[in-house]
Amino acid sequence: MDFIKKHIEWAPVIFMVIILSGSLPFKFTGHPQPTHIFNTVGEWLGLELFKTYGAIFIGVVELVASILLLIPKTRVYGAVVALGTMAGAIFFHLFTPLGVTVVWMENGVPQEDGVLFYTAVLVFICAIWLILRRRHELPIIGQTTSVQ
Template identity: 45%
Template structure:
């Protein structure tokens, strides 16, 4: 395996792993997750709904024809997370040292790169970048 074959896998795996590892906390109603969504006024429907959307995004990232859709969905979800951190939650949530915020930023960057890389597959973008 060379860098050209590993890089696309890493670009998909990193955000997918981040999205998937948070699902346990969302779906098990872990206290940290409940706190976050209560603070945002979205508990429990928002916690479960966003968890489902994150699961869908992670799966879509690995299907070649839908990688772009998973990346766009991941971008949207992370914009919501980042804005929530910057406006209501704070960068540090319950003494996590900013880990959740850093993971949201990382996922945002990787999904942004994937979106750009697959922009020609996005119906509206395909018309803009012919």
């Protein structure tokens, strides 16, 4: 039982790393789906820079989160980075023209996918769980104060 208690967080960590790092080849190679996503969000934000470099920037952030998650001493920081990134993804899916189900054109054929939103929600939940589990490791939040 102690073994399970000690190592239980590896399950959500591995899930998060698979999701975060699994999208990197698409973000870094200009695949039509992330291109559409970042063009839509960049257009909505009015930021040409985000349309051009948003996928690469977010990809680097997700790569950093993945690396931090894999190292037990930095895991809580990886969870914080993942939480912030997924909060942004969830926000943009819900409150911009992007939508929960992303629809884009690939080779002249319309494609649609709602998986990205739901995986973002699952990573968000896993990140919250990890942060709560390791909150004592966070500066300020994890500090205990004694009342005299």
